[in-house]
Amino acid sequence: EGLIEFYGSFGEMFEFFCKNTTIHGTVRLVCSGSTGMKRALWSLLLLASLAMLYWQFALMLRQFWAYPVVLTMSMHSEPKMFPAVTICNLDPYRFELVSEHLVQLDRMAEESITFLYGTNASARLFHANNGNVRVRGLPGVGNLSGSGFKLSQNFSLLRMADLRSGKKHSSVGFRLCNATGGNCFYKTYSSGMDAVLEWYRFHYMNIMAQLPVIIDISEHEEQIEDMVYSCQYDGEPCRPSDYVHFHHPVFGSCYTFNSKGTDPFWTATKPGIPYGLSLILRAEQKDHIPLLSTVAGVKVMIHNHNQTPFLEHEGFDIRPGIATTIGIQQDEVNRLGGNYGKCTTHGADVAVKLLYNNSYTLQACLHSCFQHIMVRECGCGYYYYPLPAGAQYCDYNKQPAWGHCFYQLYNRLRNHHLNCFDQCPKPCRESLYKVSAGTAKWPSAKSQDWVRQALRHQNGYNSTSNRKDIAKVTIFYQQLNYQAVNESPLLSENLLLSGMGSQWSLWFGSSVLSVVEMLELLIDTLVLSLLFCFQRLRARKTLRVAP
Numbered sequence: 001e002g003l004i005e006f007y008g009s010f011g012e013m014f015e016f017f018c019k020n021t022t023i024h025g026t027v028r029l030v031c032s033g034s035t036g037m038k039r040a041l042w043s044l045l046l047l048a049s050l051a052m053l054y055w056q057f058a059l060m061l062r063q064f065w066a067y068p069v070v071l072t073m074s075m076h077s078e079p080k081m082f083p084a085v086t087i088c089n090l091d092p093y094r095f096e097l098v099s100e101h102l103v104q105l106d107r108m109a110e111e112s113i114t115f116l117y118g119t120n121a122s123a124r125l126f127h128a129n130n131g132n133v134r135v136r137g138l139p140g141v142g143n144l145s146g147s148g149f150k151l152s153q154n155f156s157l158l159r160m161a162d163l164r165s166g167k168k169h170s171s172v173g174f175r176l177c178n179a180t181g182g183n184c185f186y187k188t189y190s191s192g193m194d195a196v197l198e199w200y201r202f203h204y205m206n207i208m209a210q211l212p213v214i215i216d217i218s219e220h221e222e223q224i225e226d227m228v229y230s231c232q233y234d235g236e237p238c239r240p241s242d243y244v245h246f247h248h249p250v251f252g253s254c255y256t257f258n259s260k261g262t263d264p265f266w267t268a269t270k271p272g273i274p275y276g277l278s279l280i281l282r283a284e285q286k287d288h289i290p291l292l293s294t295v296a297g298v299k300v301m302i303h304n305h306n307q308t309p310f311l312e313h314e315g316f317d318i319r320p321g322i323a324t325t326i327g328i329q330q331d332e333v334n335r336l337g338g339n340y341g342k343c344t345t346h347g348a349d350v351a352v353k354l355l356y357n358n359s360y361t362l363q364a365c366l367h368s369c370f371q372h373i374m375v376r377e378c379g380c381g382y383y384y385y386p387l388p389a390g391a392q393y394c395d396y397n398k399q400p401a402w403g404h405c406f407y408q409l410y411n412r413l414r415n416h417h418l419n420c421f422d423q424c425p426k427p428c429r430e431s432l433y434k435v436s437a438g439t440a441k442w443p444s445a446k447s448q449d450w451v452r453q454a455l456r457h458q459n460g461y462n463s464t465s466n467r468k469d470i471a472k473v474t475i476f477y478q479q480l481n482y483q484a485v486n487e488s489p490l491l492s493e494n495l496l497l498s499g500m501g502s503q504w505s506l507w508f509g510s511s512v513l514s515v516v517e518m519l520e521l522l523i524d525t526l527v528l529s530l531l532f533c534f535q536r537l538r539a540r541k542t543l544r545v546a547p
Contacts, residue, residue: 013524021517024509049507056503060496067339068490077481082233082266083328083433084258085277085475086309088251088299089227090317092289101207102289104151109200109291112157116172116192149210152396155403157199160188174199179401187407193294200291201250202403205383208249209393224255229455229470230280231257233266242266249384250292251299251311261305268477273325276476280455283320284469296320298471302328302433306359312384313363316437318471323442327478331432336487343428351423355386365424370413373420378405442472 007013094102155174172195173188189195224243231238242265243255257277258266268275283297301315309315318324337343344350347360354360355368371385380394380402381387394402412418443451455470491499504510 007524007528010525010528013521013528017517017521022510022514023517053503053507056507057500060491060499060503064491064496069336069340069487070490072486072488074484074486075481076484079267079269080330080480080482081261081305082258082268082277082477083302083330084256084261084305084307084309086254086256086301086303086311086315087227087279087281088248088254088311089282090293090295090297090299091252092249092292093247093252094289095208095211098207098210101149101151101210102204105200105203105207106291108151108203109196112199113196116157116159116196149207149395149397151203152206152400155199155202157195158186159192160186172196174202176404176407177401178404183404185404197291197294204289204292205394206396208383209395227253227282228255228279229282229458230278232278234275236265239265248311254309254311256309259305268480271477271479273474273476276474278474279472281318281471281473282469283318283471298473300326300473302326302435302475304359304431307361308356308358308364310363310367316435318473319439320468320471321441322439323472324474325438326473326475327436328475329434329478330482331434332482332484333430333432334484334486335426335428335430336489337428340487340489342425344425345428350425352420353388355388360427362424362426366413366420369420369423370409370418373418374406374409377409378402382406436478
């Protein structure tokens with residue numbers, strides 16, 4: 001009873017509320033009692049203000065539940081770790097186990113080029129086997145020529161003519177069919193060079209699928225000194241522990257410097273060319289497998305530590321006889337995730353099982369997702385990606401229609417018709433490197449003699465070419481400060497409450513205590529209604545007992 005005021009009627013309660021509340025305009029309802037028009041006008045104004053208030057509330061809540069973000073940029077300056085750098089010689093190995101099949105493929109390629117462009121356009125593609133690489137751990141296997149694998153003749157290169165805009169155009173491609181042969185299409189290219197390269201890679205993948213999934217090339221005679229004549233970082237020579245070696249089926253022998261990013265030796269303390277990574281590289285192409293790539297030089301990619309370098313999507317080429325200086329600048333992106341966007345911290349919450357042993361990246365997830373779908377729908381795996389457990393690489397002797405299946409799946413992935421982009425979120429924290437490069441001839445005409453002599457005495461360099469088989473590259477931080485791009489909520493809980501309070505003050509000129517007054521009015525109304533109902537029921541019982 002101490003918390004509830006008892007009124008004789010609802011009118012008395014409403015009059016007390018209007019006279020004593022802090023909500024502006026309500027007192028006018030009582031003071032204008034003698035003139036009904038003013039009371040009606042003020043009633044309409046209060047109702048219109050109430051409607052506008054809750055309309056604004058609805059707009060603010062809808063914007064809040066959309067979870068918009070705003071980007072804030074900040075600059076930081078501090079010593080940091082030098083990024084990982086991967087270099088490849090663009091000269092893949094010619095494995096001895098499949099050497100005879102590769103020779104047959106070279107003959108087929110030469111015949112196809114002769115058929116398409118004439119005899120004079122065909123280059124000699126035969127190679128001696130003295131450059132073949134042996135696979136360690138398979139002593140009883142010398143060559144897979146007798147394994148039963150045969151190059152298919154069902155994918156011949158053809159030239160097709162079509163009419164576009166009234167002009168005659170020709171394209172080059174090869175035909176792919178499903179298992180029954182009822183559904184076929186031509187994989188065509190407007191450039192005959194692109195068609196020949198893709199056709200060669202298609203056969204090459206089938207040949208390389210004959211190799212064991214895990215091979216050891218550690219006994220191969222090529223060492224890092226055969227590719228890197230000189231390596232210095234911050235004026236100090238590189239150490240054997242500073243790089244790891246791997247072989248890429250298209251880009252050849254590759255080395256990654258500072259792959260883990262944990263050695264204090266690679267801490268960048270100063271910006272500028274003298275404090276970066278300086279390499280003198282052999283850019284000579286041995287032409288082990290010439291039709292996998294028409295580029296001569298060195299492939300270079302700058303990436304984050306513990307990440308798989310996807311050289312087919314990123315990186316740049318270094319020309320022979322050129323000194324290239326590459327300035328890098330780091331940007332850091334921090335995404336909110338959760339309701340504000342889809343991202344992952346470590347990839348543990350991603351539905352796709354990664355096939356790479358390094359840290360999570362978007363490309364690693366997309367490749368893994370595509371490989372899982374490829375194995376499920378085509379029955380085999382794409383040779384350039386790692387295999388899931390229990391799967392095998394595609395071979396048109398075993399899966400004749402895998403090419404038809406693969407190219408259709410790849411087109412769906414490229415057009416975002418596969419769900420891989422939905423299943424693979426971006427990392428919540430990501431470092432990006434912006435690159436700017438400059439080039440100059442190296443060595444110069446006056447210095448090339450003594451440079452070649454120095455390399456010959458130090459590294460056993462032997463060449464008669466004129467600046468055509470060596471290149472110099474220097475990678476350095478342009479500045480140590482980096483730009484951080486952070487996502488933050490556009491409308492947080494505090495801003496939402498502040499905005500709602502501002503709207504309440506605008507339309508009613510009141511505060512939070514006014515809301516409490518309205519709650520008190522509601523409670524008093526409910527209690528008074530219950531009391532009136534109780535009195536009415538009691539009065540009915542009294543009337544029944546009176547007779």
